[in-house]
Amino acid sequence: xxxxxxxxxxxxxxxxxxxxxxxxxxxxxxxxxxxxxxxxxxxxxxxxxxxxxxxxxxxxxxxxxxxxxxxxxxxxxxxxxxxxxxxxxxxxxxxxxxxxxxxxxxxxxxxxxxxxxxxxxxxxxxxxxxxxxxxxxxxxxxxxxxxxxxxxxxxxxxxxxxxxxxxxxxxxxxxxxxxxxxxxxxxxxxxxxxxxxxxxxxxxxxxxxxxxxxxxxxxxxxxxxxxxxxxxxxxxxxxxxxxxxxxxxxxxxxxxxxxxxxxxxxxxxxxxxxxxxxxxxxxxxxxxxxxxxxxxxxxxxxxxxxxxxxxxxxxxxxxxxxxxxxxxxxxxxxxxxxxxxxxxxxxxxxxxxxxxxxxxxxxxxxxxxxxxxxxxxxxxxxxxxxxxxxxxxxxxxxxxxxxxxxxxxxxxxxxxxxxxxxxxxxxxxxxxx
Numbered sequence: 001x002x003x004x005x006x007x008x009x010x011x012x013x014x015x016x017x018x019x020x021x022x023x024x025x026x027x028x029x030x031x032x033x034x035x036x037x038x039x040x041x042x043x044x045x046x047x048x049x050x051x052x053x054x055x056x057x058x059x060x061x062x063x064x065x066x067x068x069x070x071x072x073x074x075x076x077x078x079x080x081x082x083x084x085x086x087x088x089x090x091x092x093x094x095x096x097x098x099x100x101x102x103x104x105x106x107x108x109x110x111x112x113x114x115x116x117x118x119x120x121x122x123x124x125x126x127x128x129x130x131x132x133x134x135x136x137x138x139x140x141x142x143x144x145x146x147x148x149x150x151x152x153x154x155x156x157x158x159x160x161x162x163x164x165x166x167x168x169x170x171x172x173x174x175x176x177x178x179x180x181x182x183x184x185x186x187x188x189x190x191x192x193x194x195x196x197x198x199x200x201x202x203x204x205x206x207x208x209x210x211x212x213x214x215x216x217x218x219x220x221x222x223x224x225x226x227x228x229x230x231x232x233x234x235x236x237x238x239x240x241x242x243x244x245x246x247x248x249x250x251x252x253x254x255x256x257x258x259x260x261x262x263x264x265x266x267x268x269x270x271x272x273x274x275x276x277x278x279x280x281x282x283x284x285x286x287x288x289x290x291x292x293x294x295x296x297x298x299x300x301x302x303x304x305x306x307x308x309x310x311x312x313x314x315x316x317x318x319x320x321x322x323x324x325x326x327x328x329x330x331x332x333x334x335x336x337x338x339x340x341x342x343x344x345x346x347x348x349x350x351x352x353x354x355x356x357x358x359x360x361x362x363x364x365x366x367x368x369x370x371x372x373x374x375x376x377x378x379x380x381x382x383x384x385x386x387x388x389x390x391x392x393x394x395x396x397x398x399x400x401x402x403x404x405x406x407x408x409x410x411x412x413x414x415x416x417x418x419x420x421x422x423x424x425x426x427x428x429x430x431x432x433x
Contacts, residue, residue: 010035015077015165015219022076029062029076033120036078040123040163046144048137049158051083052090053123061120068118074226075118080158080167083124084131084201085210087111094201095127095136095151098313108199110168110210110227117226122164125154128376130306131170131203134318135376140182143404146369149179150376152211156183159213166223169211172204172298173386174365174379176211180394181407182369182377185213186424188220189382191414192389194228204301206340207294207386217395217425224417233418238425244358245271245423246281248411251288252380257367259400263408267361274430281353281360287384290346293339294387300336303328347388351413359423364407368400385409391417393424397431 010018010032021027037055044050058078065076086092086104093099111121126136128151138153140146141161148157152169156179159167169176171189180187188211195210202208214220221233247267249256256264268278303310303325310317310325317325354360363381370377385392390411397408410427412420 008035011039011162011165013165014216015074015214016216016222018165019073019075019077023070029065029078029120030059032076033058033062033078033122036122036164039161043141043161043163047139047141047157047161049125049141049154049161049163051093051124051126051136051154054090057089058120058122065118065120070118072117072226073222074114076120077166078120078122078164079114080122080125080155080164081111082152082155082168082170083127084170085111085168086199087121087124090121090124092124095129095131095134096309096316098309098316104199106199109196111199113196113227125152125158125167127151128153129318129321130201130309131172131175132302132321132324133376134320135373139373140369142184143369143402146371146404147182147373147376149182149365149369151175152179152213153376156180156185156187156213159183159215160185166212166214166219169213170200171209171211171382171386172207173294174382176209176213177382177392177394177407177409178365178377178379180213181364181405184396184405184407185215186217186220187211187213187394187407188224189386189392190224190228190417191391194224194230194417202305204298204305206297206301206343209386217393217421217428220393221418221421231418233421235422235425238422238429241422241426242275242277243423243426244277244355246279246354246358246360248281248283248360248362250362250381250384251283252291255366255378255380256363259367259406260363260365263397263406264363271430283384284349284353286349287346289342290387291380291383293342294383296331296335296339297343297387299324299328300331300339343387346384347414350388350390354413357419359419360411361427362409362411364394364409368402368404368406382409385411390414391420393420395424395428395431397427
């Protein structure tokens with residue numbers, strides 16, 4: 001029997017604190033992993049964040065790390081893996097009965113790189129079916145009657161419930177950002193292509209992006225630094241930062257819930273009092289069709305990416321997936337080309353709309369997590385940003401009805417992920433204070 005997690009509470013430590021303690025010899029990876037496993041044992045029956053856990057395998061991997069010389073700032077840190085990401089020693093089911101107990105012969109690049117850095121693969125987290133809309137078993141750990149969002153449901157819930165300090169998600173529309181907002185954790189959707197996708201079940205070659213969850217912005221920046229060889233983000237100037245912020249309610253503002261409207265109505269004054277230079281950014285008419293264009297890309301490309309499954313196993317696809325396939329069949333190559341052209345145009349246009357050093361603050365979701373577990377929420381407020389490949393960091397932004405968290409996105413130009421991190425930490429502090 002695993003010890004109770006509160007006996008040591010290492011599972012609540014930040015990545016940065018735990019990694020420093022491991023490097024100094026004050027903590028072992030085995031003790032950290034054991035604490036995470038204890039938390040999983042206590043809560044998994046209620047939360048349902050995991051689809052595969054092998055405690056002995058994870059502990060054995062942790063002992064290997066303890067016997068080795070640390071080779072990175074993440075040495076000994078356990079991580080969760082969304083179950084559309086291949087693993088050589090754990091099944092990968094893609095959230096579908098078609099692949100129940102399927103065992104890859106390789107690790108996805110993002111898994112192999114973390115293992116090379118000395119991290120410990122804790123287990124596989126629940127995903128919706130092929131990272132689309134058919135929900136898995138996961139509940140929101142902050143209110144078990146509510147959705148955690150999707151498609152990276154298990155990863156967001158596991159990090160929020162202190163089962164693991166970091167976990168992979170993926171985003172084609174809003175599948176990293178929305179669960180982060182719903183579960184009250186930091187969610188990172190990096191610049192498109194920054195994290196290698198080899199070994200990840202493809203849905204849309206134009207938009208699929210590997211992201212991840214942590215419980216602090218600093219942890220997120222450290223994780224991306226090690227994983228993607230991205231320059232280390234310096235947070236030393238956050239306290240004195242006088243940021244330039246463009247508040248963008250997007251072209252779908254009419255779909256925001258009242259709690260999100262109230263939050264955004266307060267931002268100019270709240271940020272301004274802390275020295276920020278704030279303005280409202282209204283996207284030009286060029287962006288009016290970006291959401292439907294993103295939906296066309298998603299449908300058209302996923303129809304082809306899932307050709308094997310829909311041709312050979314149509315009876316094992318959910319109603320949601322079957323409807324998506326039927327809708328996808330109505331899109332022509334010309335319509336796909338129109339969507340690609342619009343995406344590229346808006347991607348080129350966005351930097352011209354921003355002042356030097358300016359970032360965008362936008363809603364992360366319509367509002368708080370909805371009651372129920374069948375519907376994972378609408379990704380509408382992430383569509384434009386995911387389509388144009390920019391980095392986005394979601395941070396908690398207070399609470400709405402029923403005390404459930406609200407999230408807010410901080411968006412920067414492509415390849416300016418460090419700017420997104422620094423401003424996300426400033427925004428987080430501003431809204432927390």
